Every structure is written in structure tokens, then in C-alpha cells.
Amino acid sequence: MSFVFAARWPALLLLVFLTSAPTLAADEMAARVQQLAKPYIEGGGLVGMTVGVVHDDETLILGLGRVARDVEQTPDGNTMYEIGSVSKVFTGILLADAVQQGRAALDQPAGELLPAGVKMPARGEHPILLCHLATHSSGLPRLPSNLAPKDATNPYADYTVDNLYDFLDGHRLRREPGEKVEYSNLGVGLLGHLLALDAEQSYEELMQERIAEPLGMTDTCIALSDEQRARLAKPYNVDGDAEANWDLPTLAGAGALRSSMSDMLKFASAALSPPPGELGKAIELSWQQHQDPLAEGDFAMGLAWHIARDGTTRWHSGQTGGYHSVIYVNRQINAAVVILSNTATGEIDVLGEQIVRMLAGAEVEPRNFDEPLKVDQAMLDRYVGKYQLVPGFVLEVTTTDGKLYVQATGQGKARVHPRSDTEWFYKIVDAKLVFEVDDQGKCTSLTLHQNGMKLPAKRLDE
Template sequence: MRLPLTFALLVATGTAAAEPLETTIDRLAKPYVDSETVVGMTVGILRGDDQAVRGYGRFSADDSRTPDGKTVYEIGSLSKVFTGLLLADAVVQGRVTLHTPVNQLLPKGVELQPHGDQLAELWHLSTHTSGLPRLPDNLAPSDPNNPYADYDGKRLGAFLNSYRPRKRPCEVIEYSNLGAGLLGLCLAREQKTDYASLLQKRIAKPLGLSDTTIKLDEERRDRLAPPHTEGGVPDHNWDFETLAGAGAIRSTADDMLTFAKAFLDPQEGELREAIGLSWCVHQKPIEDSDFAMGLGWHVARDDQTRWHNGQTGGYHSALFINRPLKVAVVVLTNTATMEVDTLAQDLVRALAGADVKPREFEVSDDVPAEVLERYVGKYRLAPGAEFTVTTKGGKLLVGLTGQPTFQVFSRSETEWFYKVVEATLTFKVDGKGNCTAVELFQNGVRQTAERIE
């Protein structure tokens, strides 16, 4: 997932930069909890030699614990930065090169087809320039609430053998969970291990990341904040098998700050050279909308901030690092909402000295349960694209075929808005109180989905 960073060159001006770190976090983070945008959240920041970690909200409706620096979260696609570092580490060790063909590390009988005579190389997987799609077309999870859990090597091999790239490597930057997951698999195979073990051996242990892992023991599972959809509805944890390098890692704010510190000021040690290699720009923007890429890292418009975010079914994460300013920000939440990306950006700007005001969130109106129930059903937007409307705990949830289910919020009994995107839904009710259709308004276009169930 990506967000439209538009950082200009950031220069500290003095006033806001001198504000105590805890005050800065509290001032900007509390509106996210007060508005129920997130259920629970941990925020950590570094500024020079100073560090602060603050927790907000609660683990869940049934668990009043306040998250802290030791709370465990799924970090989703932030895992791609770790996978990029594993690639850099393997290059520094001399095990592979950035230009090693992907096919050289695939199992016998599995081959990624070239576009013409151009073969995808390892660095293409880390910079999203391999020509692979975002996801394989045979993902087809048995449990849609845990979409990667049963995607195994056999299914991946079948996809790779049959897929014909429509673009040659480096023709476009196309964000690919498949590519990053494939990279993690290749690097683990080269060292005759699995991704989880490689992560522990080559990154977690050398950097002292005691809670950065994939599989949780009983003690860490007790510290795992339960997942929620946007709006606070309980959701499901995600598990990964073959594509672990795309998003399988769990971590804490304390560990993520330690990781960020290693990139802010690389120290002598076995990973210093690899950190430098992964930080470098390896792919410049191709289209105006692209970000430059390190190995796994996105490079913001200011050409100095490295960042990545991540989201699974019930979590969101964001990490931003700016070396010239000597600042880093990590935001981890047990709520699947991209709203916190704005918080991370605002914290970086505040640490740079900008006068950043706390956000104000639109407040949803209360709607009686009997009104919600009249909307429950399915609505056909187009062939193969249907809205599924459900209720849970007094909340209205809407899912579109092939996309996650999100809570929508009321402006009136019939008009509802999303927080994850700029879009509204208007339910059409006849004179008898029956809902017959729902109108989607997004990007200036109105589309009507007729009720089918």
C-alpha cells in the first residue's frame, strides 16, 4: 500500500522542534483515539539522542490494558524493508548479487518466464520493477479472513510457470506483494532455511530485536494487541506461509525504534554495510506518481526521508526515517486504518519544527439498529462486483468483492461515508421503508448498485 507523501525539504525552525517529545506525541496522537479512529496505538519517536514511546487506547473492548512499547502488532508490508535488508546482507556476504536472476534461486521445475529475453533479477523484486502483479491470480484462500495462510509453494510454482509478464523489468514500478514474498523465499532457499529463521539469524539477533518475529510464543501472544477493522470491529490475525517476506512480521514499537536507530546512525557491525546498501536509491521514479526506491524503502519527495507502511486485516503500521533531521517516527495500531499514516507524517513535520495542528475528525451520527438492519444485504455494482452490507455491534460494515470489509459512518440515516477513502454511500429507501439500491459517489462519479438480496 502506498500513500501520497509530498514532503518538501524539511528544516527545523526551533519552536516546535524544542517541544518535549511526549507533549508532541500526545498533542497529535490523542485525537485518533478520542474519535475512535483507532482502538489501541503505540507511537515512538527519535530526535537526536532523545527517545519517547507513548501508548493510547486499549487492547480491545474486552481488554482495558493500554498498549505500550512492548505491545506486539502485525506490521504487514513494513516487513518488505526487512526483506530488502536481507537482500542487501546476502549481497554483502557475497552469497548473491543484486543482479542474480530470480530463476537461479527457484525450486527445480519452477521458472519465472522472461519478457522477451529479459529475466527478472533479485533487485527488481525489492524495487517493485519485476513485472510481477500485486498478487498471484490463484491466491483463492480457503479463509478470506486469513488470505495468505494456505498459499503454499506448490501453488506459487504453478502460478510462476504459467504467468507471462506483460511488462519487462524496470518498465514500470508496480507495487507487488507477490514480488516481495518471492524475494524472501529465494533468499531463504539460498541459505537452506526458512524466512522466519533467516530473519532471526541475520537481522533480529544482530540488532537486538527481541520481539521481532513471525511465530509467537505464549508470552508474546499475551502481548499481541487483538486486531480490529476500522471502527473497532474485532477482526482476524493473518498468517503467511510461502509469501512471508511480503508481510508476515510481528514487532513492537521498542524494537522498531531500535531498528530505526540502526538506520539513522549505522554503527560498526555485521549489518552496517548492508544497511547502507539498502538505504541507497536503486530505482528512480519512472512515472510522476512514483517514489524512488531503495531496497524495500520508499523515498519521499524530499529525497531524504525513507518510509514504508503496512496493513493486514486488523493492523496498520508506519515507519519514517530522516537522517539529516536525525528523526524517526513509528506508529503501530491494532486497527486497519490508513489514517495513522497522516499522524506519522505530521509527527515528522512537527519534529522538523513545523507548526502542526491536531487533526479534527468528522463525527458520525447515531442511527437506530432497526434502520441499520434495513440495509443488510447484497447490491450489484457491476458483473462480479457486489457490495455486501452487514451489521455488527451497532456498526454498519460494507465489503466490495475482492476488497476488505470496512465500517462506514453516518452523516444521516441514508448517507454514509468511508474513512479509508474519499467516498460516500447513499442508501435508496422506498415509501415502505425498504432499501432498494445504494449509490456510490467517489472521484466525482456516481454509480448505483441495485439490491439483489
């Protein structure tokens, strides 16, 4: 199982058509954003979200849905969320800040910031540089191979600094640093750890001193106060099931931050127009392009910022077990969009792009989501059972509260959704199941369709 606190390596092709569109009045902007956002709550499977927009002198915060399924409360600008890999943008700014202060250099070998006796992987004479960690070109994998959580619902909580150092000591790079762009939560998490070591602070202390406090961001943190925890939206996965909150004590720089929309719009405004002084210089350095695309499908990179294919928009998304976030900043149209959701689905990345395009003057229509197919309990029950793909690897199908779940040997349980009576699809991966039913209405087998393969599994007799 792959535990990620970011969206998959970005596949979004953001193409903003810039025009001379006038700034919308506050009420008109609110109406248009509401029109684009509502379908995601009504048919897109989101429990709740807060949408934030800065455009010229206008600022909008719009809450939709609920802070929890069983609570009649709409999220607002003070609702707290896990922001996942949007934390990486903060880490990129912290690197730029260290450079501005003369404490680090972009072309500095990252191993120089490790404690004595800990070895940084290298390839021949080519060390991993700090800029490689910030641009996903270090050659480090997405996750460390010794990540083995005791609790899958909080997968990073028990990953220690000693675990990290053990991994670094034993890892061998498969390619030279700078040779390929490959999204790495490990790489940016390590960068945050190194910067905190150098500053002799925790990552949270460093981030708050150098970024949050100068910008007046009082709700951006890792450890929540009791009052902030009371404002934390409850987390849900892409299937709408309740999830647990995540803790990232060692790889904090890759995805540990929590924040509110009120705070994130302060951050977005600073990215649009950096303040004077050291922080503004760091924001500007992080904004600049530091990595060209190296292969088809790559994005150019700032320091942790993705640079969209329009060459202008900077953006990043983030995801934990029960939250998704996204930020877009476009200086050419003087606009920023932030969306925070308590549902772990990348659908809101599309909504963010829609809003940016609308602000740029493009005609954007609200999305239509298909009504979910309703299946009665008798049909669900006929699929319940165990199906063997190969000896020792079984798919177990169960039903709970009118929903169908599948659990593969050694993996977690995942919900599947109906496209028809016999075809069911996953939301967490690109895969589907097709059940085979005989003339008597009994399910005899299924076929797993994934990665271009069709894998039949015969039902085991019970």
C-alpha cells in the same frame, strides 16, 4: 477481494521542511507527541497504538488507547503487533547483506536462485533481477493470480511454495522488468523466499541471525512464544470490528513479521546510524537510492525503502487485517518515528508525518476528526434488504449491533458509515451508497458511487 498486507501503493506526499530547530527536551517532546496523537484515539477510530520517537539523544515510547476494546490496558513498548509490509524493509536489508557477503548481486537474475525445474517469468531477453524485486519494478503483479484462500480472515495461511512455483511457471509478464514501478507484495515475498533458499534457512531464521540478533531485537519474529502471544495486541479492522491474526508461510518476506516498539526503535536507530561491521554495510546499501521514479506519482526507492519527496526521508508502512504500522527515518534531522497500531487504518501514516515535521521545526496542529453521526435503529432497519445492481449481482444490506453492513455477491461483508440519513460511505474503499426513500419512509433503491460511476440498484421484493 484484494488481500493486502501492505498499505496501498503509497500516496503520501511527505515534504519535510528542514530547519535548525533545536532538539526538544524529553518532557516537551512527549507533550507535543501526546497532543498530536490523542485525537487519533479520541476521534480517529483507533483502538490502540504505541508511538516511538528517536531524536538525537532523546528516545520516547508513548502508549495510547487499549490493547483490546474489552481490556483496560494501555499498549507500551513491549506490546506486540503485526508490522505487515514494514517487513519488506528487513527483506531489502537481507538482500543487501547477501550482496555484501558475495552470495548475490543486485543485477543477478532472480531465477538463478530458484530450484532446478522452476521457471522465472521473463520478457524476451530481459530477466527479472534481484534488484527489480526489491524496488517493485519486476513486472510481477501485486498478488499471484492463484491466491484462493480457504479462510478469508487468514488469507495467506494456505498459500504454499508449490502454489508459488506453479504461478511462476505459468505467468507471462506484460512488460519488461525495469520498465514500470508497480507495488508487488508477490515480488518482495518471492525475494524473501529466494534469499532464504540460498541461505538454506527459513526466512525467520535468516532475518533473526543477520538482523535481529546483532541489534538485540528479541521480540522481532514470525512464530510467537506463549509469553509473546500474551503481549500481542488484539487486531481490529478500520471499522472497529475484531479481526484474526494472519500467517504468511510462503510470502513471509513481504509481511509476516511481528515486533514491539522497543525492538523497532533499535531497528530505527540502526537505520539512522548504521553499526560497524557487515550489518551496518548492508543497512547502508539498502538505504541508497536504487530506483528512480519512472512515472508521475512514483517514489524513488532504496532496497524496499520508499524515498519521500524531500529526497531525504526513508519510510514504509504496513497493514494486515487488524494492524497498521509505519516507520520514518530522516538522517538530516537525526530523527526516526515508528507507530504500531492494532487498528488497520492508514490514518497513522499521517500522524507519523506530523511528528516528523514537528521534529523538523514546522508548526503542526493536531487534527480534528468529525464526530460520527448517530443513527437510530429504526432508520437502520428501513435500509435492510437486497438490492440488485445487475442480474446475478446483489448488494445485501444488514444491521448488527447498531451498525450497517453491505455484502456484494461473492464478496465479504463491509461496514458503511453515515454522512447523512441517506448517504453512507465505506472506509475500506473509496465508495459510497445513497439510499432513495419515498414519502412513506420506505427505501426503494440505492445508488453505488464508485470510480466515478453511479450504479443504481433497485430493492428486491421480499
